Every structure is written in structure tokens, then in C-alpha cells.
Amino acid sequence: MPFGGNKLDVPDPLVITVCAGPDTVDRLNHAMRRRAWQSEVSTYTSYISPDKRPYFAPLIKSAEVCVAFVDFSRSAEEAVETAQYLTQMFSGKITVVALAKSKDPAKILTAMRSGCSEFLETPLQEDPLNDLFDRLERQWLSTHFKEPQTGTVVSLFGTKGGVGTTTLAVHLAVFLSQSQKKRVLLIDHVPELGHVSVYLGMDGRRSQFNEVVKNVNRLDSQLLHGLVGRHPMGLHVLSSPDICGVRPMDSDALAKALEFLRSEYDYVVVDCDIRQEAHNMPVIAASQRLYLVSTQDVASLRNLSRYIDRFTLLDAAVERIEIALNRVSDLDPTLVEQVEKAVKLPINLRVPNAYAELTKTTNLGEPIMPGAKSPLAARFAKWAETVAGTTHAETATKRLKPLLSLWR
Structure with missing residues (x-):
């Protein structure tokens, strides 16, 4: 029957x-x-x-x-x-x-x-x-008829090269996977020659994000299983092409791919090149949290202010923006409070200055492990806990009132 x-x-x-x-x-x-x-x-x-x-x-x-x-x-x-x-x-x-x-x-x-x-x-x-x-x-x-599972897309954009966006994306993914026991996919969305796989000590040539996007119309769990790379720390990885001259991704296919990936993972962490706006628009639309990453030097802060202005023009993006200030030091002449006043947004993440430690880990392809005795490990663990434990609705409600003051 x-x-x-x-x-x-x-x-x-x-x-x-x-x-x-x-x-x-x-x-x-x-x-x-x-x-x-x-x-x-x-x-x-x-x-x-x-x-x-x-x-x-x-x-x-x-x-x-x-x-x-x-x-x-x-x-x-x-x-x-x-x-x-x-x-x-x-x-x-x-x-x-x-x-x-x-x-x-x-x-x-x-x-x-x-x-x-x-x-x-x-x-x-x-x-x-x-x-x-x-x-x-x-x-x-x-x-x-089954309520689809919807994971969270977290995207990171550096205000300029060298502010540590890839390093933060890698460690957020690692700590969400290890400390929070979440199913995590880390995507290198730099159009070409990205560094996510390098920082993780992986060969990313057989696990590239553009292959997932190209095959979106026949994408299912089994096919995805054969396309992702697997890191020993438990997270899955999709790399950037390691050659030059790659054709741009189709925007509709990219949006569909992200929608499918949200159904497969608890968190999809995306490392983006902020200069590629057309390349990033589907990611921005799909993201529940968008981090703008800056350091405290004048050039980075100027860019941060300009990019905040730009993101406010994008539909429904402003309430999802969070600011990550990297390499924060009490010895820096620009205090965090002054930065907040200048950009008119709160600093949501402050990462201590440990440039030498992070340079060593990236060169070795060995991220900082959860549980390591270092200020960085403690900060990354707290960050992952915040991302995993606070819903978008909660954060948006808390931050909407100060954001609205920008137009008063």
C-alpha cells in the first residue's frame, strides 16, 4: 500500500x-x-x-x-x-x-x-x-512539514588588511566547536588566496567554497560531506581558491548555498574581504551577526567609521553590526572610550594585544587551544560563550535604542 x-x-x-x-x-x-x-x-x-x-x-x-x-x-x-x-x-x-x-x-x-x-x-x-x-x-x-533547523551565520569584515580578521574568525570557529560543542563550518570568503586553511595548517585545495556554490542545485548532506575539509578540532572548513583570476560567484547561488549550510550547522563563520561589496551582499543578508574588525591605529579607525556609514545604508544591516577592536593595549594613546565616541557604536569585543603569540600560532598552523593559560584563550572562550548564549533578538533589542540615536 x-x-x-x-x-x-x-x-x-x-x-x-x-x-x-x-x-x-x-x-x-x-x-x-x-x-x-x-x-x-x-x-x-x-x-x-x-x-x-x-x-x-x-x-x-x-x-x-x-x-x-x-x-x-x-x-x-x-x-x-x-x-x-x-x-x-x-x-x-x-x-x-x-x-x-x-x-x-x-x-x-x-x-x-x-x-x-x-x-x-x-x-x-x-x-x-x-x-x-x-x-x-x-x-x-x-x-x-518539519520545522527547518536554522543555524547562525556570523560574518567578519576587516576595516583594512592586517587587522587580524582571519585570526579572529579562525579562533571563534575553533572555540565554538571545542568549548561550546557546536557544529561549526568556517568559510573563507576571500575571492582568492585566502588564509584560513594556512592558519589552520590544512590543505584546502579539495575543500573550496566556490565548489559548494557551483553545485548548489544538487547540494545535499551527502554531497556536502564530500566537499568540506575537516580539522582535528572538530570544525569543518571551506577554503578560498588558491589561484588567481577566479570568476566571481553567482549571487543567487551563493544565497541558496548559505541557506542550505544554515540547515546543516549550528554556526557558519564567514571570513570576508570587506572591499568586495558585490561578493559580500548575500553574506551580509544571511548574517545574524556582522563583526567589523579594527585596530586602534588612525587608518583603521577612519576606515571603521566610513564602513559603518556604508553598512547603515544596507537594508536591515545596521542593527546586526558589532565592533571588534583587536590588539587593544592600555599603552595605546587612543582609549577604547574615545573610539566608541568617534564611531557612535559600542565596542562589543576587545582582544588584548598578543601579536607575537598569534604570529607564532598562525605560522605553525596551530590555533590557540581552549583551556590554554593565556589572556587570549580566556577572551576567545568568553567571546564564543557570548555568541552561543545570546540570541540575535536579545542583542538587537539591547542595541537598537542607542543605534536609533544616530538619526536624531
Whole structure:
């Protein structure tokens, strides 16, 4: 007996066929009626591509989930193009099923690479088709009606090079993973030649963030498992490309990737290059906490003030800004209170000056360990505790009143 059959259990799927014969359409309609799905097969007699496409907009908007059956027997090349196009158009809500007269391993591999996640022989048989629909209904039931887990995205932006942004991002991720026992992903979002993997003593060539973004339309937990790097301290890492001349990421794909990663981790820590605004906009939109990292030198503080002005122009960004002042020393002529007065925002994190200690750890690729007897370790532990223990709603409520005074 089919798993579904109750309209309250699963959404009614949109089912389409591409270049499938009348017998296939009849068998699909019969199987759908047995499940009490309130829909019929939509048929397309020609292969689909960006140059030869029907008007999909109403279907995409109305469909909660979709299943597409694409026949690879007539033209494997055009079927591949069709599967890729459908996967892109119905991103996140479609299962593409390849149809063929025999289970040829080469054809199955081609179909899988084009975005198909299932393969059925024609003519369709009742048992394999019912097994497929059972699996899909279980999947829809677990994902469509279950409250999605939403992790926290924490992004860090340095006001200029050399203020220690990567060092802070690395240690926040390490301490969230070790001290707070959280599932943590650390992303190096510098467009090229970032240093996160270097500071962690890892080879990041096989675990690059841009590969996750490029594969977002077929991204799932299993694929992600094969793309991330793993550090001995428990955190997962996605690196920056270690070559020059990398093409920019697609903004929509980047936003989708971050949304998926939030469902997989408690915390996603992102090390960003503040100068790449277009590159950073999806990260800014996805972040619950945004740290602007500065030191106490005049150049950094001037940049900090300018970037605060810039961030206030970005929609809903200002209430999420937090200021991290790195290498703070009582001997510095610029006191913390003067900095707060100058930038009109409180300093949320003050990291003591331990340049020599941090230089050694980064050169060795060995971050400071939680529990180490040093002022830095104590400060990082407290920071991780604050990030893990204070919700965004709590911090936003406390900080909104002084921020509003900027416009009075």
C-alpha cells in the first residue's frame, strides 16, 4: 500500500514528462490516482533548453514540489540539457527522473551528472514506480512539514588588511566547536588566496567554497560531506581558491548555498574581504551577526567609521553590526572610550594585544587551544560563550535604542 494517499500528509506534486510516450504518461496518471494526488501529468513532447523552453513561470510559482520524467532514449544530449535546465528553473523543489529502455551504466552516469537523482526503465513497471513515489513522499514529509533547523551565520569584515580578521574568525570557529560543542563550518570568503586553511595548517585545495556554490542545485548532506575539509578540532572548513583570476560567484547561488549550510550547522563563520561589496551582499543578508574588525591605529579607525556609514545604508544591516577592536593595549594613546565616541557604536569585543603569540600560532598552523593559560584563550572562550548564549533578538533589542540615536 502506498505510503501517501492522505492529502494532509504530503503536498500535491507537479508531475511533468519530457519526450515520454503515451504509455508512460498513462502509467504515471494511474499511479498518481492511486495516491489521491490532485494533479495530472503535464506532458512536453520536445526537449527543453534555454533556447527552447515553455512558459514555466506559473508552474514554478504554484508548485511546492515537482517530479520530472525525462526520456533519454530519443536523444541523450538533449535530455542532458533538459535535466540541467529543469534543475535550475525549479531549484530546490524538483526531482528529475531519467527514463531509458535499459539500465546502461554509461547512460545512468550521464543522467546523474546532468542532475537526475533517479533512473527507471521503460516501459514503467508498477513496483519500481511505487517504490520511487514512496521514497519521494517520505522525503517531502520530512522536509516540507518539519520545522527547518536554522543555524547562525556570523560574518567578519576587516576595516583594512592586517587587522587580524582571519585570526579572529579562525579562533571563534575553533572555540565554538571545542568549548561550546557546536557544529561549526568556517568559510573563507576571500575571492582568492585566502588564509584560513594556512592558519589552520590544512590543505584546502579539495575543500573550496566556490565548489559548494557551483553545485548548489544538487547540494545535499551527502554531497556536502564530500566537499568540506575537516580539522582535528572538530570544525569543518571551506577554503578560498588558491589561484588567481577566479570568476566571481553567482549571487543567487551563493544565497541558496548559505541557506542550505544554515540547515546543516549550528554556526557558519564567514571570513570576508570587506572591499568586495558585490561578493559580500548575500553574506551580509544571511548574517545574524556582522563583526567589523579594527585596530586602534588612525587608518583603521577612519576606515571603521566610513564602513559603518556604508553598512547603515544596507537594508536591515545596521542593527546586526558589532565592533571588534583587536590588539587593544592600555599603552595605546587612543582609549577604547574615545573610539566608541568617534564611531557612535559600542565596542562589543576587545582582544588584548598578543601579536607575537598569534604570529607564532598562525605560522605553525596551530590555533590557540581552549583551556590554554593565556589572556587570549580566556577572551576567545568568553567571546564564543557570548555568541552561543545570546540570541540575535536579545542583542538587537539591547542595541537598537542607542543605534536609533544616530538619526536624531
